[in-house]
Amino acid sequence: MIIDTKSWRHVFKLDPDKQLTDDQLEHLCVSGTDGIMVGGSSGVTYENTVDLLARIRQYEVPCVLEVSHRDAIVPGFDMYMIPVVLNAGDPEWIVGQQMEAIAEFGSIIDWDEILPEGYIILNEHSTVAKVTSANTNIGEREVVAYAKTAERLFRMPICYIEYSGTFGDMELVSQVKSTLRQSQLLYGGGIDSFEKAKLAAAAADTIVVGNIIYENLDQALATVAGCHQG
Template structure:
Protein backbone atom coordinates (compact mmCIF):
# COMPACT_ATOMS: atom_id res chain seq x y z
CA UNK A 1 0.00 0.00 0.00
CA UNK A 2 1.28 3.49 -0.84
CA UNK A 3 2.17 6.16 1.69
CA UNK A 4 -0.79 8.24 0.47
CA UNK A 5 -3.19 5.52 1.59
CA UNK A 6 -1.29 4.76 4.79
CA UNK A 7 -1.48 8.35 6.02
CA UNK A 8 -4.92 9.01 4.44
CA UNK A 9 -3.60 12.13 2.75
CA UNK A 10 -6.70 12.65 0.63
CA UNK A 11 -8.75 13.11 3.78
CA UNK A 12 -6.53 15.87 5.13
CA UNK A 13 -8.02 19.36 5.21
CA UNK A 14 -5.65 21.11 7.60
CA UNK A 15 -1.94 20.60 8.33
CA UNK A 16 0.44 22.47 10.61
CA UNK A 17 3.97 22.87 9.26
CA UNK A 18 6.70 23.12 11.89
CA UNK A 19 10.19 24.36 11.14
CA UNK A 20 13.05 22.53 12.89
CA UNK A 21 15.07 25.74 12.82
CA UNK A 22 12.50 27.62 14.95
CA UNK A 23 11.90 27.34 18.68
CA UNK A 24 8.60 26.05 20.05
CA UNK A 25 8.06 25.15 23.70
CA UNK A 26 6.38 21.96 24.90
CA UNK A 27 3.11 23.64 25.88
CA UNK A 28 2.66 25.29 22.48
CA UNK A 29 3.64 22.08 20.70
CA UNK A 30 1.06 20.10 22.67
CA UNK A 31 -1.67 22.60 21.81
CA UNK A 32 -0.76 22.38 18.11
CA UNK A 33 -0.71 18.57 18.10
CA UNK A 34 -3.99 18.31 20.07
CA UNK A 35 -5.77 20.98 18.02
CA UNK A 36 -7.62 18.65 15.68
CA UNK A 37 -5.34 19.35 12.73
CA UNK A 38 -5.01 16.32 10.44
CA UNK A 39 -1.21 16.07 10.40
CA UNK A 40 2.11 17.69 11.18
CA UNK A 41 4.58 18.46 8.40
CA UNK A 42 8.19 19.04 9.40
CA UNK A 43 10.39 21.08 7.10
CA UNK A 44 11.88 24.44 6.23
CA UNK A 45 13.80 26.28 3.53
CA UNK A 46 16.94 27.01 5.52
CA UNK A 47 18.72 26.04 8.73
CA UNK A 48 17.32 22.50 8.69
CA UNK A 49 19.73 19.89 10.05
CA UNK A 50 19.56 16.22 11.00
CA UNK A 51 19.87 17.15 14.66
CA UNK A 52 17.08 19.73 14.86
CA UNK A 53 14.83 17.59 12.67
CA UNK A 54 15.20 14.43 14.74
CA UNK A 55 14.62 16.44 17.91
CA UNK A 56 11.37 17.93 16.61
CA UNK A 57 10.17 14.61 15.23
CA UNK A 58 10.75 12.90 18.58
CA UNK A 59 8.73 15.60 20.38
CA UNK A 60 5.82 15.39 17.93
CA UNK A 61 5.83 11.58 17.97
CA UNK A 62 4.30 11.64 21.46
CA UNK A 63 0.97 12.56 19.86
CA UNK A 64 -1.38 10.41 17.81
CA UNK A 65 -1.40 12.08 14.41
CA UNK A 66 0.56 11.55 11.19
CA UNK A 67 3.98 13.19 11.03
CA UNK A 68 5.61 13.69 7.63
CA UNK A 69 8.88 15.23 6.55
CA UNK A 70 9.15 17.57 3.60
CA UNK A 71 12.69 17.03 2.42
CA UNK A 72 14.71 20.13 1.53
CA UNK A 73 18.20 18.90 2.47
CA UNK A 74 19.52 15.38 1.95
CA UNK A 75 21.67 15.63 5.07
CA UNK A 76 18.57 16.31 7.18
CA UNK A 77 16.54 13.23 6.20
CA UNK A 78 15.51 11.44 9.39
CA UNK A 79 14.18 7.87 9.66
CA UNK A 80 10.91 7.39 11.53
CA UNK A 81 8.45 9.67 9.75
CA UNK A 82 5.18 8.29 8.40
CA UNK A 83 5.97 9.59 4.90
CA UNK A 84 8.45 11.76 3.03
CA UNK A 85 7.32 14.54 0.71
CA UNK A 86 9.85 15.16 -2.08
CA UNK A 87 9.46 18.53 -3.85
CA UNK A 88 10.01 18.72 -7.60
CA UNK A 89 9.92 22.43 -8.45
CA UNK A 90 7.92 22.71 -11.65
CA UNK A 91 8.80 26.34 -12.35
CA UNK A 92 12.49 26.20 -11.51
CA UNK A 93 14.95 27.56 -14.06
CA UNK A 94 17.46 24.92 -12.97
CA UNK A 95 17.02 21.21 -13.66
CA UNK A 96 18.84 20.63 -10.38
CA UNK A 97 15.61 21.39 -8.51
CA UNK A 98 13.46 19.28 -10.81
CA UNK A 99 15.48 16.06 -11.05
CA UNK A 100 19.17 16.83 -10.37
CA UNK A 101 19.20 16.60 -6.59
CA UNK A 102 16.84 13.65 -6.73
CA UNK A 103 19.22 11.77 -9.02
CA UNK A 104 22.14 12.42 -6.66
CA UNK A 105 20.07 11.24 -3.70
CA UNK A 106 19.25 7.98 -5.44
CA UNK A 107 22.90 7.45 -6.40
CA UNK A 108 23.93 7.77 -2.77
CA UNK A 109 20.99 6.31 -0.86
CA UNK A 110 18.98 4.07 -3.21
CA UNK A 111 19.79 0.98 -1.17
CA UNK A 112 18.08 2.43 1.91
CA UNK A 113 15.27 4.52 0.41
CA UNK A 114 11.76 3.53 1.64
CA UNK A 115 10.10 3.93 -1.76
CA UNK A 116 6.68 2.97 -0.42
CA UNK A 117 6.84 5.95 1.97
CA UNK A 118 7.91 8.55 -0.60
CA UNK A 119 5.38 11.04 -2.03
CA UNK A 120 6.61 13.28 -4.86
CA UNK A 121 5.17 16.81 -4.97
CA UNK A 122 4.84 19.00 -8.03
CA UNK A 123 5.87 22.28 -6.39
CA UNK A 124 4.67 25.52 -7.98
CA UNK A 125 6.34 28.43 -6.17
CA UNK A 126 4.42 31.68 -6.58
CA UNK A 127 6.11 34.21 -4.28
CA UNK A 128 9.34 35.53 -5.87
CA UNK A 129 10.48 36.94 -2.49
CA UNK A 130 10.25 33.58 -0.72
CA UNK A 131 13.44 31.83 0.35
CA UNK A 132 12.22 28.72 -1.46
CA UNK A 133 11.94 30.66 -4.73
CA UNK A 134 15.44 32.07 -4.41
CA UNK A 135 17.05 28.78 -3.36
CA UNK A 136 15.35 26.81 -6.15
CA UNK A 137 15.84 29.54 -8.77
CA UNK A 138 12.13 29.50 -9.52
CA UNK A 139 10.40 31.80 -11.97
CA UNK A 140 7.71 32.71 -9.47
CA UNK A 141 6.08 35.61 -11.34
CA UNK A 142 3.51 33.41 -13.05
CA UNK A 143 0.08 34.26 -14.38
CA UNK A 144 -2.82 32.04 -13.36
CA UNK A 145 -2.75 30.48 -16.83
CA UNK A 146 0.96 29.70 -16.56
CA UNK A 147 0.53 28.22 -13.08
CA UNK A 148 -2.34 26.06 -14.36
CA UNK A 149 -0.15 24.87 -17.25
CA UNK A 150 2.46 23.65 -14.75
CA UNK A 151 -0.34 21.93 -12.83
CA UNK A 152 -1.44 20.12 -15.99
CA UNK A 153 2.15 18.94 -16.54
CA UNK A 154 2.46 17.69 -12.96
CA UNK A 155 -0.97 16.07 -13.01
CA UNK A 156 -1.25 14.58 -16.50
CA UNK A 157 2.24 14.23 -17.93
CA UNK A 158 4.19 13.40 -14.78
CA UNK A 159 1.23 11.83 -12.91
CA UNK A 160 2.45 13.25 -9.60
CA UNK A 161 0.09 12.50 -6.69
CA UNK A 162 0.47 15.93 -5.07
CA UNK A 163 0.62 19.49 -6.39
CA UNK A 164 1.77 22.10 -3.87
CA UNK A 165 0.90 25.76 -4.53
CA UNK A 166 3.54 27.56 -2.46
CA UNK A 167 3.28 31.25 -1.59
CA UNK A 168 5.57 30.98 1.45
CA UNK A 169 5.52 34.23 3.43
CA UNK A 170 2.48 35.84 1.79
CA UNK A 171 -1.19 35.03 1.31
CA UNK A 172 -1.65 34.08 -2.29
CA UNK A 173 -4.05 34.75 -5.14
CA UNK A 174 -6.88 32.31 -4.60
CA UNK A 175 -8.03 32.61 -8.22
CA UNK A 176 -4.64 31.23 -9.27
CA UNK A 177 -4.90 28.42 -6.71
CA UNK A 178 -8.38 27.56 -8.00
CA UNK A 179 -7.02 27.38 -11.55
CA UNK A 180 -4.34 24.99 -10.32
CA UNK A 181 -6.97 22.83 -8.64
CA UNK A 182 -9.15 22.91 -11.75
CA UNK A 183 -6.20 21.61 -13.77
CA UNK A 184 -5.64 18.69 -11.41
CA UNK A 185 -7.76 15.71 -12.40
CA UNK A 186 -6.05 13.19 -10.09
CA UNK A 187 -3.44 15.07 -8.03
CA UNK A 188 -4.20 16.24 -4.50
CA UNK A 189 -3.72 20.03 -4.31
CA UNK A 190 -2.08 21.53 -1.23
CA UNK A 191 -1.88 25.26 -0.55
CA UNK A 192 0.69 26.88 1.71
CA UNK A 193 1.56 30.50 2.38
CA UNK A 194 0.62 33.41 4.59
CA UNK A 195 -2.45 32.00 6.31
CA UNK A 196 -2.83 34.08 9.46
CA UNK A 197 -6.57 34.55 9.92
CA UNK A 198 -9.73 32.49 10.03
CA UNK A 199 -10.99 34.13 6.82
CA UNK A 200 -7.78 33.35 4.96
CA UNK A 201 -7.99 29.74 6.13
CA UNK A 202 -11.57 29.47 4.83
CA UNK A 203 -10.69 31.00 1.47
CA UNK A 204 -7.67 28.74 1.01
CA UNK A 205 -9.67 25.66 2.03
CA UNK A 206 -12.23 26.48 -0.67
CA UNK A 207 -9.49 26.78 -3.30
CA UNK A 208 -7.36 23.74 -2.42
CA UNK A 209 -7.82 20.22 -1.05
CA UNK A 210 -5.52 20.78 1.94
CA UNK A 211 -4.14 23.93 3.56
CA UNK A 212 -0.82 24.19 5.38
CA UNK A 213 -0.46 26.69 8.24
CA UNK A 214 3.10 27.49 9.23
CA UNK A 215 4.67 30.82 10.18
CA UNK A 216 1.73 32.09 12.24
CA UNK A 217 2.35 29.26 14.71
CA UNK A 218 5.45 31.16 15.83
CA UNK A 219 3.88 34.64 15.61
CA UNK A 220 0.37 34.23 17.03
CA UNK A 221 -0.47 30.79 18.41
CA UNK A 222 -4.11 31.58 19.12
CA UNK A 223 -4.64 32.75 15.55
CA UNK A 224 -2.97 29.59 14.28
CA UNK A 225 -5.20 27.35 16.38
CA UNK A 226 -8.31 29.17 15.19
CA UNK A 227 -7.59 28.14 11.60
CA UNK A 228 -8.30 24.49 12.45
CA UNK A 229 -11.89 25.13 13.50
CA UNK A 230 -12.41 27.44 10.52
CA UNK A 231 -11.44 24.73 8.06
CA UNK A 232 -13.34 21.96 9.82
CA UNK A 233 -16.50 24.07 10.04
CA UNK A 234 -16.41 24.73 6.29
CA UNK A 235 -16.34 21.04 5.33
Protein backbone atom coordinates in the same frame (compact mmCIF):
# COMPACT_ATOMS: atom_id res chain seq x y z
CA MET B 1 2.84 3.28 9.14
CA ILE B 2 1.56 4.14 5.65
CA ILE B 3 -0.94 6.98 5.83
CA ASP B 4 -3.46 8.35 3.34
CA THR B 5 -2.86 12.07 2.95
CA LYS B 6 -5.74 12.36 0.46
CA SER B 7 -8.18 12.94 3.31
CA TRP B 8 -6.11 15.70 4.88
CA ARG B 9 -7.70 19.14 4.91
CA HIS B 10 -5.37 20.96 7.33
CA VAL B 11 -1.64 20.58 8.01
CA PHE B 12 0.71 22.45 10.32
CA LYS B 13 4.20 22.84 8.88
CA LEU B 14 6.92 22.97 11.53
CA ASP B 15 10.42 24.24 10.85
CA PRO B 16 13.19 22.35 12.71
CA ASP B 17 15.25 25.55 12.71
CA LYS B 18 12.61 27.48 14.70
CA GLN B 19 11.79 27.21 18.38
CA LEU B 20 8.60 25.90 19.98
CA THR B 21 8.02 25.24 23.67
CA ASP B 22 6.67 21.86 24.73
CA ASP B 23 3.36 23.51 25.61
CA GLN B 24 3.08 25.17 22.19
CA LEU B 25 3.89 21.91 20.42
CA GLU B 26 1.26 20.06 22.43
CA HIS B 27 -1.41 22.60 21.46
CA LEU B 28 -0.54 22.13 17.79
CA CYS B 29 -0.48 18.35 17.88
CA VAL B 30 -3.83 17.97 19.66
CA SER B 31 -5.53 20.83 17.79
CA GLY B 32 -7.46 18.61 15.39
CA THR B 33 -5.08 19.18 12.50
CA ASP B 34 -4.88 16.24 10.13
CA GLY B 35 -1.12 16.06 10.09
CA ILE B 36 2.22 17.66 10.88
CA MET B 37 4.68 18.39 8.09
CA VAL B 38 8.32 18.97 9.06
CA GLY B 39 10.50 21.00 6.74
CA GLY B 40 12.11 24.33 6.00
CA SER B 41 14.06 26.26 3.40
CA SER B 42 17.19 26.92 5.48
CA GLY B 43 18.91 25.83 8.67
CA VAL B 44 17.47 22.29 8.56
CA THR B 45 19.89 19.68 9.91
CA TYR B 46 19.75 16.00 10.81
CA GLU B 47 20.08 16.92 14.49
CA ASN B 48 17.27 19.46 14.72
CA THR B 49 15.00 17.27 12.59
CA VAL B 50 15.57 14.23 14.83
CA ASP B 51 14.87 16.35 17.89
CA LEU B 52 11.61 17.73 16.51
CA LEU B 53 10.41 14.30 15.36
CA ALA B 54 11.06 12.82 18.82
CA ARG B 55 8.95 15.56 20.42
CA ILE B 56 6.09 15.15 17.93
CA ARG B 57 6.06 11.38 18.43
CA GLN B 58 4.67 11.90 21.94
CA TYR B 59 1.34 12.49 20.19
CA GLU B 60 -0.77 10.40 17.82
CA VAL B 61 -0.89 12.95 15.00
CA PRO B 62 0.54 11.68 11.66
CA CYS B 63 3.89 13.24 10.80
CA VAL B 64 5.58 13.59 7.40
CA LEU B 65 8.97 14.93 6.39
CA GLU B 66 9.20 17.28 3.44
CA VAL B 67 12.70 16.54 2.22
CA SER B 68 14.52 19.73 1.27
CA HIS B 69 18.03 18.66 2.37
CA ARG B 70 19.25 15.12 1.89
CA ASP B 71 21.59 15.49 4.89
CA ALA B 72 18.48 15.91 7.04
CA ILE B 73 16.65 12.72 5.97
CA VAL B 74 15.61 11.08 9.22
CA PRO B 75 14.02 7.61 9.58
CA GLY B 76 10.81 7.27 11.53
CA PHE B 77 8.41 9.58 9.71
CA ASP B 78 5.12 8.19 8.41
CA MET B 79 5.74 9.49 4.89
CA TYR B 80 8.38 11.44 2.95
CA MET B 81 7.31 14.23 0.59
CA ILE B 82 9.79 15.01 -2.18
CA PRO B 83 9.42 18.51 -3.67
CA VAL B 84 10.05 18.97 -7.39
CA VAL B 85 10.02 22.71 -8.06
CA LEU B 86 8.44 22.85 -11.50
CA ASN B 87 9.18 26.55 -12.07
CA ALA B 88 12.69 26.47 -10.62
CA GLY B 89 15.27 28.41 -12.63
CA ASP B 90 17.96 26.12 -11.23
CA PRO B 91 17.52 22.54 -12.51
CA GLU B 92 19.20 21.31 -9.33
CA TRP B 93 15.76 21.69 -7.69
CA ILE B 94 13.90 19.88 -10.45
CA VAL B 95 15.96 16.70 -10.57
CA GLY B 96 19.50 17.27 -9.23
CA GLN B 97 18.88 17.13 -5.48
CA GLN B 98 16.45 14.25 -5.92
CA MET B 99 18.89 12.20 -8.00
CA GLU B 100 21.67 12.68 -5.47
CA ALA B 101 19.40 11.59 -2.62
CA ILE B 102 18.33 8.46 -4.50
CA ALA B 103 21.95 7.67 -5.37
CA GLU B 104 22.81 7.83 -1.69
CA PHE B 105 19.72 6.25 -0.12
CA GLY B 106 18.09 4.34 -2.99
CA SER B 107 18.92 0.89 -1.62
CA ILE B 108 17.04 1.52 1.64
CA ILE B 109 14.11 3.62 0.41
CA ASP B 110 10.63 2.23 1.00
CA TRP B 111 8.97 3.61 -2.13
CA ASP B 112 5.51 3.11 -0.63
CA GLU B 113 6.39 5.90 1.80
CA ILE B 114 7.41 8.40 -0.91
CA LEU B 115 5.11 11.17 -2.19
CA PRO B 116 6.47 13.44 -4.94
CA GLU B 117 5.11 16.99 -4.92
CA GLY B 118 4.94 19.20 -7.97
CA TYR B 119 5.75 22.61 -6.46
CA ILE B 120 4.74 25.91 -8.07
CA ILE B 121 6.34 28.83 -6.20
CA LEU B 122 4.64 32.18 -6.70
CA ASN B 123 6.16 34.61 -4.17
CA GLU B 124 9.37 36.03 -5.61
CA HIS B 125 10.44 37.44 -2.23
CA SER B 126 10.29 34.12 -0.37
CA THR B 127 13.39 32.26 0.73
CA VAL B 128 12.40 29.18 -1.25
CA ALA B 129 12.00 31.24 -4.45
CA LYS B 130 15.48 32.68 -4.01
CA VAL B 131 17.07 29.33 -3.17
CA THR B 132 15.55 27.66 -6.24
CA SER B 133 15.78 30.73 -8.55
CA ALA B 134 12.07 30.20 -9.22
CA ASN B 135 10.46 31.99 -12.14
CA THR B 136 7.51 33.56 -10.30
CA ASN B 137 6.61 36.03 -13.06
CA ILE B 138 3.98 33.77 -14.57
CA GLY B 139 0.25 34.06 -15.15
CA GLU B 140 -2.77 31.78 -14.90
CA ARG B 141 -2.02 30.05 -18.19
CA GLU B 142 1.45 28.98 -17.08
CA VAL B 143 0.39 28.04 -13.53
CA VAL B 144 -2.40 25.80 -14.84
CA ALA B 145 0.02 24.27 -17.34
CA TYR B 146 2.51 23.50 -14.58
CA ALA B 147 -0.26 21.85 -12.56
CA LYS B 148 -1.29 19.71 -15.52
CA THR B 149 2.36 18.83 -16.09
CA ALA B 150 2.61 17.60 -12.49
CA GLU B 151 -0.54 15.52 -12.72
CA ARG B 152 -0.80 14.26 -16.27
CA LEU B 153 2.78 14.13 -17.48
CA PHE B 154 4.67 13.25 -14.30
CA ARG B 155 1.74 11.49 -12.54
CA MET B 156 2.49 13.23 -9.26
CA PRO B 157 -0.06 12.61 -6.48
CA ILE B 158 0.40 16.13 -5.09
CA CYS B 159 0.45 19.58 -6.68
CA TYR B 160 1.55 22.29 -4.25
CA ILE B 161 0.96 26.01 -4.84
CA GLU B 162 3.33 27.89 -2.53
CA TYR B 163 3.09 31.61 -1.86
CA SER B 164 5.31 31.27 1.25
CA GLY B 165 4.81 34.28 3.51
CA THR B 166 2.02 36.06 1.65
CA PHE B 167 -1.63 35.22 1.02
CA GLY B 168 -2.09 34.29 -2.61
CA ASP B 169 -4.72 34.58 -5.31
CA MET B 170 -7.52 32.22 -4.28
CA GLU B 171 -9.24 32.55 -7.64
CA LEU B 172 -6.10 31.22 -9.28
CA VAL B 173 -5.87 28.40 -6.74
CA SER B 174 -9.51 27.50 -7.41
CA GLN B 175 -8.84 27.51 -11.14
CA VAL B 176 -5.96 25.09 -10.68
CA LYS B 177 -8.09 22.82 -8.52
CA SER B 178 -10.81 22.72 -11.16
CA THR B 179 -8.33 21.45 -13.75
CA LEU B 180 -6.93 18.63 -11.61
CA ARG B 181 -8.54 15.21 -11.88
CA GLN B 182 -6.59 13.09 -9.42
CA SER B 183 -3.73 15.04 -7.87
CA GLN B 184 -4.29 16.50 -4.42
CA LEU B 185 -3.92 20.29 -4.41
CA LEU B 186 -2.02 21.73 -1.46
CA TYR B 187 -1.90 25.46 -0.81
CA GLY B 188 0.52 27.24 1.50
CA GLY B 189 1.24 30.90 2.14
CA GLY B 190 -0.05 33.67 4.40
CA ILE B 191 -2.77 31.66 6.15
CA ASP B 192 -2.75 33.53 9.45
CA SER B 193 -6.39 33.67 10.55
CA PHE B 194 -9.69 31.82 10.72
CA GLU B 195 -11.02 33.72 7.70
CA LYS B 196 -8.00 33.13 5.48
CA ALA B 197 -8.02 29.45 6.39
CA LYS B 198 -11.69 29.30 5.37
CA LEU B 199 -10.97 30.97 2.02
CA ALA B 200 -7.95 28.81 1.27
CA ALA B 201 -9.74 25.60 2.25
CA ALA B 202 -12.54 26.45 -0.17
CA ALA B 203 -10.01 26.86 -2.98
CA ALA B 204 -7.65 23.92 -2.33
CA ASP B 205 -7.91 20.33 -1.15
CA THR B 206 -5.47 20.84 1.72
CA ILE B 207 -4.07 23.94 3.40
CA VAL B 208 -0.62 24.19 4.97
CA VAL B 209 -0.16 26.61 7.86
CA GLY B 210 3.38 27.57 8.83
CA ASN B 211 4.75 31.04 9.63
CA ILE B 212 1.90 32.21 11.86
CA ILE B 213 2.71 29.37 14.28
CA TYR B 214 5.82 31.27 15.35
CA GLU B 215 4.15 34.68 15.37
CA ASN B 216 0.76 34.11 17.03
CA LEU B 217 -0.08 30.62 18.21
CA ASP B 218 -3.73 31.41 18.95
CA GLN B 219 -4.28 32.61 15.39
CA ALA B 220 -2.52 29.52 14.08
CA LEU B 221 -4.80 27.25 16.11
CA ALA B 222 -7.86 29.14 14.81
CA THR B 223 -6.99 28.06 11.28
CA VAL B 224 -8.06 24.50 12.09
CA ALA B 225 -11.65 25.59 12.70
CA GLY B 226 -11.51 27.95 9.73
CA CYS B 227 -10.42 25.13 7.46
CA HIS B 228 -13.31 22.92 8.47
CA GLN B 229 -15.73 25.69 7.48
CA GLY B 230 -14.04 26.22 4.11
